[in-house]
Amino acid sequence: MAARERKKLQTAKRIYRTAVDLFVERGFDNVSVQEVAEAAEVSKMTVFNYFGTKEDLVFRPMEEHFGDVARAVRERKPGESAVDAVRRQFLELVEARDPSVGLHSEPFARQVRRLVMETPALMERAFLAAQKGSRDLAGILAEETGDAMLATVVAATLSAARNALIEEHHNRVEAGESPDVVAADAAERARHAFDLIEKGLSGYAVKL
Numbered sequence: 001m002a003a004r005e006r007k008k009l010q011t012a013k014r015i016y017r018t019a020v021d022l023f024v025e026r027g028f029d030n031v032s033v034q035e036v037a038e039a040a041e042v043s044k045m046t047v048f049n050y051f052g053t054k055e056d057l058v059f060r061p062m063e064e065h066f067g068d069v070a071r072a073v074r075e076r077k078p079g080e081s082a083v084d085a086v087r088r089q090f091l092e093l094v095e096a097r098d099p100s101v102g103l104h105s106e107p108f109a110r111q112v113r114r115l116v117m118e119t120p121a122l123m124e125r126a127f128l129a130a131q132k133g134s135r136d137l138a139g140i141l142a143e144e145t146g147d148a149m150l151a152t153v154v155a156a157t158l159s160a161a162r163n164a165l166i167e168e169h170h171n172r173v174e175a176g177e178s179p180d181v182v183a184a185d186a187a188e189r190a191r192h193a194f195d196l197i198e199k200g201l202s203g204y205a206v207k208l
Contacts, residue, residue, distance in 0.1 A: 011050065015036065016061055018039045018040040019058070020058065028115060055121065058115065058122055062100065063129060068089060072086050073141065082141060082158065110170060130163070137155040137158065164193065
């Protein structure tokens, strides 16, 4: 990587980290972009050049993950089902202890998540981004299968399973478990969730 590109990445990371620290400390609505710029020792214009909007200061580095499920299905190998592809991708992220699935030992990702959940404007942005990811997946499946209704059901189900697993990781850590303990059975929990989907919910919650 060229020195210029490396410097740009370092600057972007410094602005991002500074912004999140300020937002967590004082609240998203109580910090201006000018204050972020001053704390990061850059101009306000530089902040906008890198991130575009104030909300982008939180979302830009993590936006790609809202498309993870669609990407897994789009790039799957011949003979691999949609469920297999999403499960495989998720297990790879679990194995890597990726921050996007809530298993990284460094707490920064959880601080970002908490910030989003405590800020209505950011929650709305997260909801819309998640919806777009699910719609993109449904579009891929509908194009392949020709059945838009079932594609929408499958996309919503796969997205919900993935989100529920990530939510469980975060909730367990917030409740006091270490990321190492949560990660120890995360793969098993993920396999169980996606196996349930793969079996079409057959036999699930049969009332006695």
